[in-house]
Amino acid sequence: MSPTRAPVPPPPARTARQLREATSSARRRHRPDADLNPLRQGLRLERVPDPCSFVLFGATGDLAHRKVIPAIYQLWRTNLLPAEFSIVAVARRPYTDEAFGAEVRASVEANSRVQPVDEAAWAELAKRITYQQLDFGDDAGFDRLSERLDALDAERGTAGNRLFYLATQPSQVTEIVRQLGRVGLDHEMRGSGWRRVVVEKPFGRDYESARRLNHEVAKVFRESQVYRIDHYLGKETVRNLLVFRFGNGIFEPVWNRSYVDHVQITVAESLGVESRGAFYEETGASRDILQNHLLQLMTLVAMEPPSSFHADALRDQKLQVLRAIATPDVEHVRHDVVRGQYGSGWAQGAAAPGYREEPEVDPESETETYVAGRFTIEDWRWSGVPFYLRAGKRLPERTTEIAIQFKEVPLPLFRESTGDPAPNVLAMRIQPDEGIMLRFAAKVPGLGLDVRTVNMDFDYGTSFSVDSPDAYETLILDALLGDASLFTRADEVEAAWAVVTPIIEGWAAMPAPRFPNYAAGTWGPEAADELMERDGRRWRRI
Numbered sequence: 309m310s311p312t313r314a315p316v317p318p319p320p321a322r323t324a325r326q327l328r329e330a331t332s333s334a335r336r337r338h339r340p341d342a343d344l345n346p347l348r349q350g351l352r353l354e355r356v357p358d359p360c361s362f363v364l365f366g367a368t369g370d371l372a373h374r375k376v377i378p379a380i381y382q383l384w385r386t387n388l389l390p391a392e393f394s395i396v397a398v399a400r401r402p403y404t405d406e407a408f409g410a411e412v413r414a415s416v417e418a419n420s421r422v423q424p425v426d427e428a429a430w431a432e433l434a435k436r437i438t439y440q441q442l443d444f445g446d447d448a449g450f451d452r453l454s455e456r457l458d459a460l461d462a463e464r465g466t467a468g469n470r471l472f473y474l475a476t477q478p479s480q481v482t483e484i485v486r487q488l489g490r491v492g493l494d495h496e497m498r499g500s501g502w503r504r505v506v507v508e509k510p511f512g513r514d515y516e517s518a519r520r521l522n523h524e525v526a527k528v529f530r531e532s533q534v535y536r537i538d539h540y541l542g543k544e545t546v547r548n549l550l551v552f553r554f555g556n557g558i559f560e561p562v563w564n565r566s567y568v569d570h571v572q573i574t575v576a577e578s579l580g581v582e583s584r585g586a587f588y589e590e591t592g593a594s595r596d597i598l599q600n601h602l603l604q605l606m607t608l609v610a611m612e613p614p615s616s617f618h619a620d621a622l623r624d625q626k627l628q629v630l631r632a633i634a635t636p637d638v639e640h641v642r643h644d645v646v647r648g649q650y651g652s653g654w655a656q657g658a659a660a661p662g663y664r665e666e667p668e669v670d671p672e673s674e675t676e677t678y679v680a681g682r683f684t685i686e687d688w689r690w691s692g693v694p695f696y697l698r699a700g701k702r703l704p705e706r707t708t709e710i711a712i713q714f715k716e717v718p719l720p721l722f723r724e725s726t727g728d729p730a731p732n733v734l735a736m737r738i739q740p741d742e743g744i745m746l747r748f749a750a751k752v753p754g755l756g757l758d759v760r761t762v763n764m765d766f767d768y769g770t771s772f773s774v775d776s777p778d779a780y781e782t783l784i785l786d787a788l789l790g791d792a793s794l795f796t797r798a799d800e801v802e803a804a805w806a807v808v809t810p811i812i813e814g815w816a817a818m819p820a821p822r823f824p825n826y827a828a829g830t831w832g833p834e835a836a837d838e839l840m841e842r843d844g845r846r847w848r849r850i
Protein backbone atom coordinates (compact mmCIF):
# COMPACT_ATOMS: atom_id res chain seq x y z
CA MET A 309 0.00 0.00 0.00
CA SER A 310 1.41 3.36 -0.90
CA PRO A 311 1.71 5.84 1.95
CA THR A 312 -1.01 8.46 2.02
CA ARG A 313 0.14 11.93 1.05
CA ALA A 314 -1.26 15.20 2.17
CA PRO A 315 -2.77 17.09 -0.79
CA VAL A 316 -0.32 19.55 -2.29
CA PRO A 317 -1.64 23.06 -1.70
CA PRO A 318 -2.01 25.17 -4.84
CA PRO A 319 0.70 27.81 -5.36
CA PRO A 320 -0.24 31.19 -3.89
CA ALA A 321 -2.11 33.48 -6.27
CA ARG A 322 0.20 35.97 -7.96
CA THR A 323 -0.68 39.54 -8.74
CA ALA A 324 -0.41 40.87 -12.27
CA ARG A 325 2.59 42.88 -11.19
CA GLN A 326 4.34 39.85 -9.75
CA LEU A 327 3.67 38.06 -12.96
CA ARG A 328 5.08 40.97 -14.90
CA GLU A 329 8.14 41.05 -12.66
CA ALA A 330 8.66 37.35 -13.14
CA THR A 331 8.37 37.35 -16.93
CA SER A 332 10.14 40.55 -17.74
CA SER A 333 13.08 39.88 -15.49
CA ALA A 334 13.41 36.46 -17.01
CA ARG A 335 13.36 38.00 -20.46
CA ARG A 336 15.86 40.73 -19.74
CA ARG A 337 18.39 38.53 -18.10
CA HIS A 338 18.15 36.01 -20.91
CA ARG A 339 18.44 33.13 -18.50
CA PRO A 340 18.85 30.05 -20.64
CA ASP A 341 16.81 27.99 -18.18
CA ALA A 342 13.90 30.44 -18.04
CA ASP A 343 10.77 29.13 -19.65
CA LEU A 344 9.27 32.20 -21.22
CA ASN A 345 6.22 30.59 -22.72
CA PRO A 346 3.32 32.26 -20.93
CA LEU A 347 1.03 29.30 -21.50
CA ARG A 348 3.46 26.88 -19.92
CA GLN A 349 3.99 29.24 -17.02
CA GLY A 350 0.29 30.00 -16.69
CA LEU A 351 1.25 33.67 -16.93
CA ARG A 352 0.01 36.53 -19.03
CA LEU A 353 3.07 37.93 -20.73
CA GLU A 354 3.33 41.66 -20.02
CA ARG A 355 5.22 44.08 -22.16
CA VAL A 356 8.43 45.84 -21.20
CA PRO A 357 8.49 49.45 -22.43
CA ASP A 358 10.23 50.26 -25.68
CA PRO A 359 13.76 51.66 -25.56
CA CYS A 360 13.34 55.35 -24.69
CA SER A 361 14.63 58.56 -23.13
CA PHE A 362 12.90 59.87 -20.02
CA VAL A 363 13.24 63.66 -19.94
CA LEU A 364 12.53 64.91 -16.45
CA PHE A 365 11.74 68.63 -16.22
CA GLY A 366 11.92 70.00 -12.68
CA ALA A 367 14.57 67.40 -11.90
CA THR A 368 15.93 69.26 -8.87
CA GLY A 369 12.48 69.68 -7.27
CA ASP A 370 10.86 67.91 -4.38
CA LEU A 371 8.52 65.74 -6.45
CA ALA A 372 11.32 64.48 -8.68
CA HIS A 373 13.46 63.56 -5.70
CA ARG A 374 10.78 62.13 -3.43
CA LYS A 375 8.66 60.28 -5.96
CA VAL A 376 9.72 60.19 -9.60
CA ILE A 377 13.36 59.16 -9.37
CA PRO A 378 12.82 56.58 -6.57
CA ALA A 379 9.98 55.09 -8.67
CA ILE A 380 12.22 54.84 -11.74
CA TYR A 381 14.94 53.24 -9.64
CA GLN A 382 12.45 50.71 -8.32
CA LEU A 383 11.26 49.86 -11.85
CA TRP A 384 14.85 49.55 -12.96
CA ARG A 385 15.80 47.41 -9.98
CA THR A 386 13.03 44.94 -10.77
CA ASN A 387 13.96 44.78 -14.46
CA LEU A 388 10.81 46.49 -15.66
CA LEU A 389 12.66 49.02 -17.80
CA PRO A 390 14.48 48.34 -21.05
CA ALA A 391 18.27 48.21 -21.08
CA GLU A 392 18.22 50.95 -23.76
CA PHE A 393 17.02 53.61 -21.36
CA SER A 394 18.29 57.05 -20.49
CA ILE A 395 17.21 59.83 -18.16
CA VAL A 396 17.88 63.43 -19.10
CA ALA A 397 17.34 65.50 -15.96
CA VAL A 398 16.45 69.09 -16.79
CA ALA A 399 16.25 72.09 -14.46
CA ARG A 400 17.42 75.67 -14.16
CA ARG A 401 20.15 75.25 -11.56
CA PRO A 402 23.71 74.54 -12.73
CA TYR A 403 24.94 71.02 -11.92
CA THR A 404 27.51 68.66 -13.30
CA ASP A 405 26.33 65.16 -14.13
CA GLU A 406 28.36 63.90 -11.16
CA ALA A 407 26.95 66.40 -8.65
CA PHE A 408 23.40 65.72 -9.79
CA GLY A 409 24.05 61.97 -9.69
CA ALA A 410 25.26 62.23 -6.08
CA GLU A 411 22.18 64.19 -5.11
CA VAL A 412 19.71 61.76 -6.62
CA ARG A 413 21.59 58.86 -5.10
CA ALA A 414 20.93 60.42 -1.69
CA SER A 415 17.25 60.88 -2.57
CA VAL A 416 16.89 57.29 -3.62
CA GLU A 417 18.52 56.24 -0.37
CA ALA A 418 16.09 58.39 1.60
CA ASN A 419 12.92 57.65 -0.37
CA SER A 420 13.17 54.21 -1.90
CA ARG A 421 10.51 51.90 -0.53
CA VAL A 422 12.94 48.96 -0.64
CA GLN A 423 16.05 49.29 1.46
CA PRO A 424 19.00 49.05 1.30
CA VAL A 425 19.68 50.44 -2.16
CA ASP A 426 20.88 47.75 -4.56
CA GLU A 427 24.33 49.11 -5.40
CA ALA A 428 24.80 47.16 -8.60
CA ALA A 429 21.38 48.15 -9.96
CA TRP A 430 21.92 51.78 -8.99
CA ALA A 431 25.35 51.88 -10.64
CA GLU A 432 23.80 50.69 -13.92
CA LEU A 433 20.99 53.21 -13.73
CA ALA A 434 23.31 56.06 -12.72
CA LYS A 435 25.29 55.53 -15.95
CA ARG A 436 22.14 56.39 -17.84
CA ILE A 437 21.44 59.70 -16.05
CA THR A 438 22.68 63.01 -17.45
CA TYR A 439 21.86 66.54 -16.38
CA GLN A 440 21.07 69.52 -18.58
CA GLN A 441 20.75 73.04 -17.26
CA LEU A 442 17.91 74.77 -19.03
CA ASP A 443 16.02 77.99 -18.64
CA PHE A 444 12.56 77.21 -19.93
CA GLY A 445 12.41 80.46 -21.91
CA ASP A 446 15.73 79.79 -23.63
CA ASP A 447 15.30 78.70 -27.27
CA ALA A 448 18.93 77.71 -27.68
CA GLY A 449 18.70 75.49 -24.60
CA PHE A 450 15.80 73.54 -26.11
CA ASP A 451 17.72 73.23 -29.38
CA ARG A 452 20.57 71.69 -27.39
CA LEU A 453 18.15 69.36 -25.61
CA SER A 454 16.83 68.15 -28.94
CA GLU A 455 20.36 67.51 -30.23
CA ARG A 456 21.27 65.71 -27.07
CA LEU A 457 18.28 63.39 -27.39
CA ASP A 458 19.28 62.58 -30.95
CA ALA A 459 22.80 61.83 -29.75
CA LEU A 460 21.43 59.53 -27.05
CA ASP A 461 19.45 57.63 -29.64
CA ALA A 462 22.76 56.83 -31.31
CA GLU A 463 24.73 56.15 -28.10
CA ARG A 464 22.10 54.35 -26.07
CA GLY A 465 19.77 52.94 -28.68
CA THR A 466 16.78 54.84 -27.33
CA ALA A 467 15.16 54.69 -30.77
CA GLY A 468 13.67 58.18 -30.87
CA ASN A 469 11.09 57.37 -28.17
CA ARG A 470 10.76 60.17 -25.63
CA LEU A 471 8.71 60.70 -22.53
CA PHE A 472 8.68 64.28 -21.22
CA TYR A 473 7.79 64.34 -17.55
CA LEU A 474 6.82 67.81 -16.31
CA ALA A 475 7.45 67.79 -12.56
CA THR A 476 7.61 71.58 -12.58
CA GLN A 477 5.57 74.50 -11.30
CA PRO A 478 2.18 74.44 -13.04
CA SER A 479 2.86 77.92 -14.43
CA GLN A 480 5.80 76.53 -16.45
CA VAL A 481 3.85 73.86 -18.30
CA THR A 482 2.65 76.04 -21.18
CA GLU A 483 6.11 77.40 -21.90
CA ILE A 484 7.80 73.99 -21.84
CA VAL A 485 5.15 72.48 -24.09
CA ARG A 486 5.47 75.41 -26.51
CA GLN A 487 9.24 74.97 -26.65
CA LEU A 488 8.94 71.23 -27.21
CA GLY A 489 6.65 72.00 -30.12
CA ARG A 490 8.98 74.66 -31.47
CA VAL A 491 11.88 72.24 -31.74
CA GLY A 492 9.65 69.49 -33.11
CA LEU A 493 10.03 67.20 -30.11
CA ASP A 494 6.32 66.43 -30.23
CA HIS A 495 6.41 64.97 -33.75
CA GLU A 496 5.61 61.32 -34.12
CA MET A 497 6.50 60.86 -37.73
CA ARG A 498 6.73 57.46 -39.29
CA GLY A 499 9.70 55.66 -37.81
CA SER A 500 10.70 58.58 -35.53
CA GLY A 501 9.44 56.90 -32.36
CA TRP A 502 6.74 57.93 -29.94
CA ARG A 503 6.55 61.20 -27.97
CA ARG A 504 4.52 61.54 -24.78
CA VAL A 505 4.14 64.22 -22.16
CA VAL A 506 3.22 63.60 -18.53
CA VAL A 507 1.75 66.58 -16.69
CA GLU A 508 1.49 66.74 -12.92
CA LYS A 509 -1.46 68.15 -11.03
CA PRO A 510 -2.74 70.76 -10.36
CA PHE A 511 -3.98 71.01 -13.93
CA GLY A 512 -5.32 74.57 -13.90
CA ARG A 513 -6.75 76.59 -11.01
CA ASP A 514 -10.36 76.62 -12.13
CA TYR A 515 -12.52 75.71 -15.09
CA GLU A 516 -11.34 78.52 -17.37
CA SER A 517 -7.63 78.14 -16.67
CA ALA A 518 -7.86 74.36 -17.15
CA ARG A 519 -9.55 74.90 -20.52
CA ARG A 520 -6.86 77.37 -21.54
CA LEU A 521 -4.13 74.97 -20.47
CA ASN A 522 -5.72 72.09 -22.37
CA HIS A 523 -5.95 74.34 -25.38
CA GLU A 524 -2.27 75.32 -25.17
CA VAL A 525 -1.15 71.71 -24.72
CA ALA A 526 -3.39 70.62 -27.61
CA LYS A 527 -1.67 73.11 -29.93
CA VAL A 528 1.40 70.90 -29.65
CA PHE A 529 0.45 67.38 -28.55
CA ARG A 530 -2.46 65.20 -29.59
CA GLU A 531 -4.63 64.12 -26.68
CA SER A 532 -3.37 60.54 -27.03
CA GLN A 533 0.16 61.83 -26.26
CA VAL A 534 -0.88 63.60 -23.03
CA TYR A 535 -0.82 61.83 -19.65
CA ARG A 536 -2.29 63.93 -16.80
CA ILE A 537 -1.34 62.41 -13.47
CA ASP A 538 -3.61 61.99 -10.50
CA HIS A 539 -1.48 59.71 -8.35
CA TYR A 540 -4.53 58.34 -6.50
CA LEU A 541 -5.44 56.43 -9.65
CA GLY A 542 -2.14 54.57 -9.42
CA LYS A 543 -2.72 53.37 -5.86
CA GLU A 544 -3.10 49.63 -5.69
CA THR A 545 -6.31 49.75 -3.68
CA VAL A 546 -7.88 52.29 -6.02
CA ARG A 547 -7.13 50.01 -8.96
CA ASN A 548 -8.60 47.16 -6.97
CA LEU A 549 -11.85 49.07 -6.71
CA LEU A 550 -12.36 48.38 -10.41
CA VAL A 551 -11.58 44.70 -9.92
CA PHE A 552 -13.88 44.55 -6.91
CA ARG A 553 -16.78 46.11 -8.79
CA PHE A 554 -16.36 44.58 -12.20
CA GLY A 555 -14.57 41.32 -11.43
CA ASN A 556 -17.29 40.06 -9.08
CA GLY A 557 -20.88 39.41 -9.89
CA ILE A 558 -22.44 39.83 -6.47
CA PHE A 559 -21.95 43.53 -5.77
CA GLU A 560 -23.20 45.14 -8.96
CA PRO A 561 -26.88 44.24 -8.42
CA VAL A 562 -26.96 46.19 -5.14
CA TRP A 563 -24.74 49.04 -6.34
CA ASN A 564 -27.50 51.57 -6.95
CA ARG A 565 -30.21 53.81 -5.52
CA SER A 566 -32.47 50.89 -4.62
CA TYR A 567 -30.01 49.54 -2.05
CA VAL A 568 -27.47 52.25 -1.27
CA ASP A 569 -28.44 54.86 1.31
CA HIS A 570 -25.39 57.07 0.84
CA VAL A 571 -21.66 57.02 0.17
CA GLN A 572 -18.91 58.63 2.26
CA ILE A 573 -15.43 59.27 0.91
CA THR A 574 -12.73 60.50 3.27
CA VAL A 575 -9.20 61.64 2.52
CA ALA A 576 -7.81 62.49 5.95
CA GLU A 577 -4.22 63.54 6.58
CA SER A 578 -2.58 63.92 9.94
CA LEU A 579 0.20 66.12 8.57
CA GLY A 580 -0.11 69.87 8.20
CA VAL A 581 1.17 71.75 5.17
CA GLU A 582 4.81 71.06 6.11
CA SER A 583 7.16 73.07 3.92
CA ARG A 584 4.53 73.73 1.23
CA GLY A 585 2.91 76.80 2.78
CA ALA A 586 3.41 79.03 -0.29
CA PHE A 587 1.95 76.41 -2.63
CA TYR A 588 -0.93 75.67 -0.30
CA GLU A 589 -1.88 79.32 0.14
CA GLU A 590 -2.64 79.37 -3.60
CA THR A 591 -4.40 76.03 -3.55
CA GLY A 592 -6.41 75.05 -0.49
CA ALA A 593 -8.12 71.71 0.08
CA SER A 594 -10.74 72.14 -2.65
CA ARG A 595 -8.16 72.55 -5.42
CA ASP A 596 -5.58 70.24 -3.85
CA ILE A 597 -7.77 67.21 -3.08
CA LEU A 598 -11.46 67.70 -3.91
CA GLN A 599 -11.07 68.58 -7.59
CA ASN A 600 -8.88 65.57 -8.28
CA HIS A 601 -8.42 62.78 -5.73
CA LEU A 602 -11.89 62.92 -4.16
CA LEU A 603 -13.80 63.35 -7.41
CA GLN A 604 -11.75 60.61 -9.05
CA LEU A 605 -12.60 58.20 -6.24
CA MET A 606 -16.24 59.21 -6.58
CA THR A 607 -16.26 58.48 -10.32
CA LEU A 608 -14.79 55.03 -9.79
CA VAL A 609 -17.48 54.21 -7.24
CA ALA A 610 -20.30 55.61 -9.37
CA MET A 611 -19.36 54.82 -12.98
CA GLU A 612 -21.20 52.36 -15.17
CA PRO A 613 -19.28 49.23 -16.17
CA PRO A 614 -17.00 50.02 -19.11
CA SER A 615 -17.17 47.77 -22.16
CA SER A 616 -13.41 47.12 -21.85
CA PHE A 617 -10.40 48.39 -19.94
CA HIS A 618 -9.24 50.35 -22.91
CA ALA A 619 -8.28 53.85 -21.72
CA ASP A 620 -11.07 55.62 -23.53
CA ALA A 621 -13.77 53.11 -22.64
CA LEU A 622 -12.91 53.64 -18.98
CA ARG A 623 -12.58 57.39 -19.19
CA ASP A 624 -15.82 57.78 -21.14
CA GLN A 625 -17.68 56.20 -18.24
CA LYS A 626 -15.90 58.34 -15.66
CA LEU A 627 -16.70 61.43 -17.66
CA GLN A 628 -20.40 60.54 -17.67
CA VAL A 629 -20.38 60.58 -13.87
CA LEU A 630 -18.53 63.88 -13.61
CA ARG A 631 -20.96 65.47 -16.02
CA ALA A 632 -23.93 64.09 -14.10
CA ILE A 633 -22.84 65.60 -10.77
CA ALA A 634 -25.28 68.39 -9.99
CA THR A 635 -23.38 71.65 -10.44
CA PRO A 636 -23.43 73.48 -7.13
CA ASP A 637 -25.35 76.76 -7.06
CA VAL A 638 -24.98 79.47 -4.43
CA GLU A 639 -27.54 77.86 -2.11
CA HIS A 640 -25.82 74.50 -2.39
CA VAL A 641 -22.45 76.05 -1.62
CA ARG A 642 -23.89 77.82 1.42
CA HIS A 643 -25.66 74.79 2.86
CA ASP A 644 -23.95 71.70 1.56
CA VAL A 645 -20.27 72.60 1.40
CA VAL A 646 -18.16 73.34 4.45
CA ARG A 647 -14.68 74.78 4.66
CA GLY A 648 -12.33 74.71 7.61
CA GLN A 649 -8.87 75.77 8.65
CA TYR A 650 -6.89 74.18 11.44
CA GLY A 651 -5.75 76.10 14.46
CA SER A 652 -3.10 74.97 16.91
CA GLY A 653 -3.64 71.65 18.63
CA TRP A 654 -2.04 68.24 18.77
CA ALA A 655 -0.55 65.91 16.22
CA GLN A 656 0.83 62.50 17.14
CA GLY A 657 1.18 63.46 20.76
CA ALA A 658 3.04 66.73 20.17
CA ALA A 659 1.82 70.31 20.11
CA ALA A 660 1.18 71.45 16.54
CA PRO A 661 0.97 75.02 15.23
CA GLY A 662 -2.12 76.38 13.52
CA TYR A 663 -2.14 76.81 9.75
CA ARG A 664 -1.67 80.57 10.05
CA GLU A 665 1.55 79.99 12.02
CA GLU A 666 3.06 77.71 9.37
CA PRO A 667 6.05 78.98 7.32
CA GLU A 668 5.13 81.07 4.27
CA VAL A 669 1.49 81.31 5.30
CA ASP A 670 -0.31 84.64 5.68
CA PRO A 671 -1.12 85.15 9.40
CA GLU A 672 -4.64 86.16 8.32
CA SER A 673 -4.98 83.51 5.65
CA GLU A 674 -8.47 82.47 4.58
CA THR A 675 -7.26 79.39 2.73
CA GLU A 676 -9.18 76.23 3.64
CA THR A 677 -7.30 73.20 4.91
CA TYR A 678 -10.52 71.19 5.17
CA VAL A 679 -13.44 70.74 2.82
CA ALA A 680 -16.57 68.64 3.10
CA GLY A 681 -19.55 68.54 0.82
CA ARG A 682 -22.72 66.75 -0.14
CA PHE A 683 -22.95 65.94 -3.84
CA THR A 684 -25.56 64.20 -5.95
CA ILE A 685 -25.36 62.45 -9.27
CA GLU A 686 -28.28 62.97 -11.57
CA ASP A 687 -28.58 59.67 -13.33
CA TRP A 688 -30.79 56.62 -13.05
CA ARG A 689 -28.39 54.66 -10.91
CA TRP A 690 -27.71 57.27 -8.26
CA SER A 691 -30.58 59.74 -8.27
CA GLY A 692 -31.35 60.67 -4.66
CA VAL A 693 -28.21 59.02 -3.19
CA PRO A 694 -25.97 61.61 -1.51
CA PHE A 695 -22.21 61.31 -1.81
CA TYR A 696 -20.50 62.97 1.16
CA LEU A 697 -16.89 63.86 0.45
CA ARG A 698 -14.39 65.25 2.94
CA ALA A 699 -10.68 65.98 3.01
CA GLY A 700 -8.53 67.75 5.52
CA LYS A 701 -5.09 68.31 6.90
CA ARG A 702 -4.16 67.88 10.57
CA LEU A 703 -6.98 65.43 11.25
CA PRO A 704 -6.40 62.78 13.91
CA GLU A 705 -5.21 60.14 11.43
CA ARG A 706 -3.96 59.60 7.94
CA THR A 707 -6.61 57.53 6.33
CA THR A 708 -8.42 57.30 3.01
CA GLU A 709 -11.64 55.35 2.90
CA ILE A 710 -14.69 54.83 0.71
CA ALA A 711 -17.76 53.65 2.62
CA ILE A 712 -20.97 52.52 0.96
CA GLN A 713 -23.79 52.54 3.48
CA PHE A 714 -26.76 50.41 2.52
CA LYS A 715 -30.41 51.05 3.29
CA GLU A 716 -31.93 49.57 6.39
CA VAL A 717 -34.03 46.45 6.16
CA PRO A 718 -37.66 47.25 5.33
CA LEU A 719 -38.98 45.69 8.55
CA PRO A 720 -36.62 45.96 11.54
CA LEU A 721 -37.49 42.64 13.20
CA PHE A 722 -34.59 42.84 15.63
CA ARG A 723 -34.86 46.47 16.65
CA GLU A 724 -35.48 45.58 20.29
CA SER A 725 -32.35 43.48 20.43
CA THR A 726 -30.10 45.81 18.47
CA GLY A 727 -31.07 49.19 19.83
CA ASP A 728 -29.86 51.62 17.22
CA PRO A 729 -30.27 50.45 13.66
CA ALA A 730 -26.93 49.38 12.27
CA PRO A 731 -27.14 49.31 8.51
CA ASN A 732 -24.73 47.30 6.40
CA VAL A 733 -21.59 49.14 5.42
CA LEU A 734 -19.01 48.17 2.85
CA ALA A 735 -15.83 50.09 3.60
CA MET A 736 -12.86 50.11 1.27
CA ARG A 737 -9.71 51.22 3.04
CA ILE A 738 -7.51 52.83 0.43
CA GLN A 739 -4.69 53.55 2.90
CA PRO A 740 -3.17 52.68 5.28
CA ASP A 741 -4.10 49.10 6.38
CA GLU A 742 -5.42 48.50 2.88
CA GLY A 743 -8.44 46.26 2.81
CA ILE A 744 -12.19 45.85 2.51
CA MET A 745 -14.65 45.45 5.36
CA LEU A 746 -18.29 44.44 5.34
CA ARG A 747 -20.36 45.22 8.40
CA PHE A 748 -23.45 43.14 9.08
CA ALA A 749 -25.69 42.03 11.94
CA ALA A 750 -25.05 38.73 13.75
CA LYS A 751 -26.67 36.93 16.61
CA VAL A 752 -24.70 36.98 19.84
CA PRO A 753 -24.20 33.36 20.98
CA GLY A 754 -26.58 32.50 23.81
CA LEU A 755 -30.11 31.58 24.62
CA GLY A 756 -31.50 35.05 24.05
CA LEU A 757 -31.77 36.92 20.77
CA ASP A 758 -29.13 39.57 21.12
CA VAL A 759 -27.99 41.04 17.83
CA ARG A 760 -24.74 42.95 17.28
CA THR A 761 -22.90 44.19 14.28
CA VAL A 762 -19.73 42.40 13.28
CA ASN A 763 -17.11 43.04 10.60
CA MET A 764 -15.95 40.70 7.91
CA ASP A 765 -12.51 41.86 6.90
CA PHE A 766 -10.24 41.36 3.94
CA ASP A 767 -6.72 42.61 4.58
CA TYR A 768 -4.29 43.07 1.72
CA GLY A 769 -1.20 42.49 3.82
CA THR A 770 -2.43 39.17 5.20
CA SER A 771 -3.91 37.85 1.99
CA PHE A 772 -1.09 38.65 -0.40
CA SER A 773 1.96 39.27 1.80
CA VAL A 774 3.70 41.27 -0.93
CA ASP A 775 4.46 44.97 -0.88
CA SER A 776 2.32 47.07 -3.16
CA PRO A 777 4.15 49.22 -5.69
CA ASP A 778 4.08 52.96 -5.15
CA ALA A 779 1.49 54.75 -7.27
CA TYR A 780 4.27 56.51 -9.18
CA GLU A 781 5.84 53.20 -10.19
CA THR A 782 2.54 52.05 -11.66
CA LEU A 783 1.85 55.32 -13.43
CA ILE A 784 5.34 55.85 -14.84
CA LEU A 785 5.41 52.30 -16.16
CA ASP A 786 1.98 52.74 -17.72
CA ALA A 787 3.01 55.99 -19.40
CA LEU A 788 6.12 54.31 -20.79
CA LEU A 789 3.93 51.48 -22.07
CA GLY A 790 1.48 53.92 -23.63
CA ASP A 791 -1.44 52.87 -21.42
CA ALA A 792 -3.44 55.97 -20.49
CA SER A 793 -6.28 54.31 -18.59
CA LEU A 794 -5.08 55.60 -15.21
CA PHE A 795 -4.54 59.14 -16.46
CA THR A 796 -7.17 61.85 -16.70
CA ARG A 797 -8.33 63.06 -20.07
CA ALA A 798 -8.78 66.74 -20.96
CA ASP A 799 -12.57 66.58 -20.85
CA GLU A 800 -12.51 64.78 -17.49
CA VAL A 801 -10.32 67.44 -15.93
CA GLU A 802 -12.60 70.18 -17.21
CA ALA A 803 -15.72 68.37 -16.00
CA ALA A 804 -14.17 68.05 -12.52
CA TRP A 805 -13.36 71.76 -12.50
CA ALA A 806 -16.95 72.47 -13.54
CA VAL A 807 -18.01 70.93 -10.22
CA VAL A 808 -15.43 72.65 -8.04
CA THR A 809 -15.21 76.11 -9.62
CA PRO A 810 -18.68 77.24 -8.47
CA ILE A 811 -17.66 76.29 -4.92
CA ILE A 812 -14.48 78.33 -5.08
CA GLU A 813 -16.32 81.27 -6.65
CA GLY A 814 -19.21 80.97 -4.21
CA TRP A 815 -16.81 81.11 -1.27
CA ALA A 816 -15.03 84.13 -2.71
CA ALA A 817 -18.36 85.95 -2.87
CA MET A 818 -19.47 85.17 0.68
CA PRO A 819 -17.84 86.04 4.01
CA ALA A 820 -15.34 83.42 5.16
CA PRO A 821 -16.11 81.53 8.37
CA ARG A 822 -14.14 82.58 11.42
CA PHE A 823 -10.89 80.74 10.86
CA PRO A 824 -9.38 78.74 12.46
CA ASN A 825 -12.48 76.64 13.08
CA TYR A 826 -11.02 73.30 14.07
CA ALA A 827 -8.09 72.39 16.25
CA ALA A 828 -5.19 70.36 14.85
CA GLY A 829 -5.80 66.71 15.75
CA THR A 830 -9.62 66.86 15.55
CA TRP A 831 -12.04 65.71 12.87
CA GLY A 832 -12.74 69.10 11.30
CA PRO A 833 -15.21 71.93 11.92
CA GLU A 834 -18.55 71.46 13.66
CA ALA A 835 -20.33 72.64 10.53
CA ALA A 836 -19.22 69.41 8.82
CA ASP A 837 -21.02 67.35 11.48
CA GLU A 838 -24.07 69.58 11.20
CA LEU A 839 -24.10 69.00 7.44
CA MET A 840 -24.59 65.29 8.10
CA GLU A 841 -26.93 65.72 11.05
CA ARG A 842 -29.32 67.76 8.90
CA ASP A 843 -29.69 64.66 6.74
CA GLY A 844 -30.06 62.40 9.80
CA ARG A 845 -26.64 60.85 9.20
CA ARG A 846 -23.17 60.83 10.76
CA TRP A 847 -19.63 60.75 9.49
CA ARG A 848 -18.11 57.38 10.09
CA ARG A 849 -15.72 57.17 12.99
CA ILE A 850 -12.60 55.85 11.40
Ligand code: BG6
Pocket residue numbers: 577596
Ligand atom coordinates in the same frame (compact mmCIF):
# COMPACT_ATOMS: atom_id res chain seq x y z
C1 BG6 B 1 -1.18 65.53 -3.09
C2 BG6 B 1 -1.48 66.81 -2.40
O1 BG6 B 1 -1.78 65.50 -4.37
O2 BG6 B 1 -1.68 64.45 -2.33
C3 BG6 B 1 -0.92 66.82 -1.00
O3 BG6 B 1 -0.95 67.89 -3.13
C4 BG6 B 1 -1.37 65.61 -0.24
O4 BG6 B 1 -1.29 68.00 -0.29
C5 BG6 B 1 -1.10 64.35 -1.05
O5 BG6 B 1 -0.64 65.56 0.99
C6 BG6 B 1 -1.71 63.13 -0.39
O6 BG6 B 1 -1.26 61.98 -1.07
P1 BG6 B 1 -1.13 60.59 -0.32
O7 BG6 B 1 -0.71 59.65 -1.40
O8 BG6 B 1 -0.11 60.76 0.75
O9 BG6 B 1 -2.49 60.29 0.24
